[in-house]
Amino acid sequence: MERFVKRREFLALSLAATLSATLAACGAATPTATPPAAGGAAGSTGGKKLKVGLVTDVGSVNDKSFNQSSYEGIVRAQKELGSEIKYVETKDAKDYSKNIDQFVQEKYDVIVTVGFAIGEATLAAAKASPSIKFIGVDQFIASGAELPNLAGLTFEEDKAGYLAGALAAMVTKTKNLGGVFATDTVPPVWRFGEGYRAGIKATDPSVQIQIIYHSDVGLDKTFTDPAWGKATALAMFDKGADIVFGGGGNTGNGALAGAAERKDKGVLCIGVDTDQYETVTEAQPVILTSAIKLLTPGVFNLVKAVQDNAFKSGNVVGDVGLAPFHQQESKVTAEMKARIDKLTADLKSGAVKTGVPPVKP
């Protein structure tokens, strides 16, 4: 959940400055509400190759995390739809609007912006350029702020946590599972944790659950306390747990590192957000899977929707799932895999519900 760390830090500057809005208003070059509006232009983009731009959150397109997964979505659009793609990496949160504006000025068809923190800048740019489609990754669009050319791609963390809990309940030998989370005050983290709890209970009610949120410290420490994450995970192993799910920036990564320390004792851990086998390398021998948000297909599908003239604005819910099992492949039987696949489909269709509300009541 590296994401949240960045989120917290850069929320501070979020909505970054600038020009785009003001300039779009005064610049003669800006298309002032070009008449061939939204639905009316049906078919016009059908055969045409789209120009797709992507602006990262502070970071780079090879961060093995959110930025990279989103970027791979437009790379796929390049391969499968022949889109012309380009990216700009944000180096300073004050540059969000400026970076988006690069693509606005060149009249790109689709602009993808990555991360919660760039949301305000995206909203402003979308308002100023109604002829361009915007895709905001991890950006929930509040009611009242909807725009016909803006889609916010978010994910249901509780479902990802549910799948992780179900798998862990099947794999555990000690019938004792742990969860180490950064905080219960940030909804996505809390939803991962409670989804995990629900998944375990539904799969095997006899399993003992130890879930702890690091809410005893301020929001500034809660995501950046790997020492606490590690110590807590180790304490859970001491109390009999054999799998620990770690979530929430470096705090969660600390839990994975704790599991790595006990790799000779046969313990396992579960990562979060993206495939953490790639990001927390020291924990590779003990990572069972990661509860992931499927950013790449999410972004690709939205770009494809623009290509097919089927773009839907507003909040779009992307798919979640479990990452590959890598070195633990042998611990997951074919029967377990089948059950997880069925659960994934049922959660998506609504046949199975996690019972976790969007925010902590």
Add this chain to the structure above:
Amino acid sequence: MTGQATTAGDGPARQLWPLARRAGQAALVPALAIFTALILGAILIWLTTGSLATALAAYGGLWEGALGSPRALAGTLVRSTPYIFTGLAVALAFKCGLFNIGAEGQLALGAVCAAWVGYRFQMPGLLHVPLTILAGIAGGFLWGMVPGILKARTGAHEVITTIMMNYLALQIVQILLSGPLKDPRSVASQTPALAPTSWLPMLIPSLQLHSGVLLAVLVAIAVWWFLGRTIWGFELRTVGVNPAAARYAGMSVARNVVGAMALSGALAGLAGVVEVAGVALDVTTVTPTGNRYFGLGFSSGYGFDSIAVALLGRGNPFGVIGAALLFGGLRAGATRMQFNTQVPGEIISVIQALILLLIAADVIVRRLYRLRAATADEAQPALTSGWGEKVA
């Protein structure tokens, strides 16, 4: 950078010729260092992308993004402004033989003080703006003074203490922003929005160009005047060149060391002021003027880069302005460069590092272009001063 120095005409301009020549000579090595770094950067892009055309296009994009339009130019000026202040801060300390690595921390303290005065009080702008600026100056001044006192009293080397105090400053700021100064209505660690009366006036509102750049130029002139035309400046420089001689002449080395560090911190604090009270955040169609506040992660290295800016400017206030414009331009143009060519933005950091390397080891440049060795006049005291000497 050297170009303008060689275009002396007839008449009154003739009298300026020797002055211009000296400026030209002083700027020669930095200009060649920049030139060399840009060439090396181009070769690097060429090698990594396999195309010389990409390298040239990248520089084209850099130029376009930094200077290609009024908006680009405004962006360059806004990003150069904090560099001017932090560059002056490091340069002033150089003159006293001190290597101030603590600009980042001093900037942070200045910013947090300015932000506090900006949001905490309600008063007319005529009073509020100067008080906000003064608060930032005071924050940096006091924070910079500490390593000065440590140096004067105990001989603790300022390089070590200022580095340590950067960490202290960033942690203190973090504590303040997550507790006492935090905006209770926000989930983020940031202060409440500054009152509009405390904002630096805008020069060109549509381009977000604030008046901090004018302040920076005025302060540069003031620093030049202080160092070259006042008795305090003379003392400060004398201590920098030869502390023993200064002491023998009856100057207080300790007082000058403390004073130089404090003034240096005050200048860095001003960089914090312009970033907090000048740069608009949250600009949207609803709030075209944006907001001003101070939050975590806002500085993005203006303090650390300042060492390179000061070295490139040869410690001269006007040289610092030139170097700051270059660094601000590189920062502003990087986006366009990447947009046009998809070259990694890190190439900018590589070019900056190469410039710093070539300036610090100017023998390379002199060898490369067959220039004569540095004269004593051009030598930089800060880089040759000793470690751990007690000055009191």
